[in-house]
Amino acid sequence: MGVMGFLRDRMGKIVAIGIGVALFAFVGEEAIRQGSSFFKGDNTTIGEVAGEKIAYSDFAKRLDQNTKQLQQQSGQANLNSQFMTYVQDNTWNQSVSQIILNKEIDKVGLVVSDDETAGMFSSNNPDPAVVQNFGDPQTGKIDMNKLNNFKATLNAAKADDPVRQQWHDFIVQLTATKLEQKYLSLVTNGLYVNALDAKDDYEAKNKLVNFKYVTLDYTSIPDSKVTLTDDDYQSYYDDHKYEFKNKQELRSFDYVTFNAAASKEDSAAIKGQMDKLVPQFKSSANDSLFVQVNSETKNPPSFKRKGQLGDPKLDSMMFSADKGFVYGPYLSNGSYKIAKLADVKTTFDSVKTRHILINPNAEGSLEKAIAKADSIKKLIQGGKSFADEAATFSVDKASAVKGGDIPAFDVNGMMGAGQGQITAEYTNAAFKAKKGDLIVVTSQFGVHLIEITDQKGSVKVAEVAVVDKPIVPSSNTQNAAYSKAQSFLAGLTKDNFDAMAKKAGLMKKSAADINGLASALPGLEGAREVVKWAFKADKGDYGDQVFVVGNQYVIPVLTGIKPKGTLPLDAVKKQIEAAVRNHVKAKMLTDKLQAAANGASSIDQVAQKSGSKVVPVQNVVFANPVIPGLATEYKVVGTIFGSKPNKVSAPIEGDHGVYVFSVDNFINPAPLTNALREREQIGQALVQRSNSQLFDALKDKANVKDYRSKFL
Secondary structure, rough: OOOOHHHHHHHHHHHOOOOOOOOOOOOOOOOOOOOOOOHHHOOOOOEOOOEEEEEEHHHHHHHHHHHHHHHHHHOOOOOOHHHHHHHHHHHHHHHHHHHHHHHHHHOOOHHHHHHHHHHHOOOOOHHHHHHHHHEEOOEEEEOOHHHHHHHHHHHHHOOOOOOHHHHHHHHHHHHHHHHHHHHHHHHHHOOOOOHHHHHHHHHHHHOOOOOEEEEEEHHHHOHHHHHOOHHHHHHHHHHHHHHHHEEEOOEEEEEEEEOOOOOOHHHHHHHHHHHHHHHHHHHHOOHHHHHHHHOOOOOOOOEEEEOOOHHHHHHHHHOOOOOOOOOEEEOOEEEEEEEEEEEEEEOOOEEEEEEEEEEEHHHOOOHHHHHHHHHHHHHHOOOOHHHHHHHHHHOOHHHHOOOOOOEEEOOOOEOOOOOOOOHHHHHHHHHHOOOOOOOEEOOOOOOEEEEEEEOOOOEEEEEEEEEEEEOOOOHHHHHHHHHHHHHHOOOOOOOOOOHHHHHOOOOEEEEEEOOOOOOEEEEEEEEHHHHHHHHHOOOOOOOOOOOOEOEEEEEEEEEEOOEEEEEEEEHHHHOEEEEEEHHHHHHHHHHHHHHHHHHOOOOHHHHHHHHOOOOEEEEEEEOOOEEEEEEHHHHHHHOOOHHOOOOOOOOOOOOOOOEEEEEEEEEEOOOOOOOHHHHHHHHHHHHHHHHHHHHHHHHHHHOEEEOOHHOO
16 A cells, blocks of 8 residues: 555554654753854764754654554554655654744743643543543543552552553653644734635625636747847746745766676576475474575465465465465566465354554563553453453553453454555464453563454465575676676766766666655655755766665766755756746747737727637636636736726736737626625635644745655
8 A cells, every 4th residue: 555545545544653743843951052053074963953853863762663563553563665765754744843932932931730731631622642642532532540540550660660651652742743833823813814804705705797808829939030138038937936935855866777687588587496395294293493594585484365476376375276386486576486285274254352462672672561551461461351451451542441452353363454464473373262262462562461352254264385586696697797887987977977877778768856855756766865965966976886776777967956945047947947938938938919909999800910719708707717618818808807898908928929819798696695604614724724824834934954865
């Protein structure tokens, strides 16, 4: 599933665990520690906000926490580049917004009083985070017994008990969120929509205009008939300079690649190796050990139901074969594979569990985490409520608020469409246990105390052991490609990259406007080192080495640098060429339409003299400036609504051509009868926009400096 799809499905839970990007997300920690200047050899500062430095060590710690939380939420031990980019950007936004808001909050002297803190735990208007941890989110009420039990446990805990630090962090975060809400309220309470605003908005959406127009399209003049001068470029650039503000430094480069993918000979050699393994696999008495010794991926054999073996042909054969049957070598997903039916049995269709997750890092070691899980197990066996213990001790807060409940999952750990997957360790232990058992299991997320609450249905499953060897290039193949790349690099100068590429028969590729944190290029994943080189190089420099990206050897040349800030004309000249050409054409077409309009008493005469035609338009509103059948034309429609009826306009330069129009009439809407509702709607829209616009304004003022490309 793509990262955006995942976020849409899980956003509620992700926000709950602190990963979701909130506008002013921050955790209420102390200000970032000071460091020396980045430009004086400082390797400890990853950014600056309003002169305050963000230490890389602090950023890395927060990034690690956010990464682990997303791994736990997604059920993926290894996050792909999309997810990692998301976590890195989110962590950066948290760090920046924390400093910006702390400074603004200190400036206006906002605090959270003891009474306000106590009010977050009141039964009348509790904080949502308190309800999430100590109540029922469905009813919005706090379970006071659960809260009081937790406080009693907290009071009895030793000074070094991690639960005390967790409680402290929770209060700090509540306070920080409250401060944020109070600051935003100061801003939003100052927004005001008056009756005139409501009337203008109502008319913009409902007042109609009927008009006729004549247009001469820019395409009516061939590009070859237009010669652009430096003054044309400069004039357009000066009028539109505000459009060329670059929020971050961007770089562009060309590159060539030398293919080092596996050859036919490499594929044949690997298949030959697998052919030799078949008789050994058939006679193996320990299939799991055989896989560990001979397979590339080393996945231990596991039971799967029909339809889940990954290959339709394999799936069909294994469920009708006898134990010990071996199939292969066969080609699948770029690897040769051999599959052996290790066992077949009937098991439960699904298992329902609940768990308490203990974090070994918080406990000091894995052994201490296991010991704590065993202690909680004894308490539950002695009569303590599993749900209460989960609420108190589990670091998986998303399940803790539900008594530790986990959705039912099958023998492969699948929880159902869109719900994710349980780890193999958790799944295997749950399917081996009996209903009612309490078991302690370790996975990459920590130590789980699991209770088996239900086991349903029955299904036939097959345990299939698979040995795979990917088709990878041999050293001879790699050496040959690398030798060609080195030879190409040795012949390069700052002026002959294109000529060398053409001579070698290589297709030159381009990466335009790449930011400093990019990890992929067109057609190349995992090209982070190439990007890092580009942000250290000068324009015209070529790669100082042959870069290895997957099975490609890459040699780049830097072709452009767009610094942060307003870009100079040279940097955008190519980008604005089409617009400048249209602007020059507009002058030519304006002269033609003006000549036609001189002395004309009607729009029909303008059309006749200009060789065009009159187009009637009805029922256009200001709020939707679209000329039907043509295009959106903001300037033209805006001018029409400011004109008087029955007058031929002067030529208007639009986005798609030059226009002359004549207004037939305006149709005013019925009088606004509910100005209050209109004002409320406008006010709500203002509040929704204010958060992001406020942050953007504060961010611009804070002069944020981003050095992440040096570290990540």
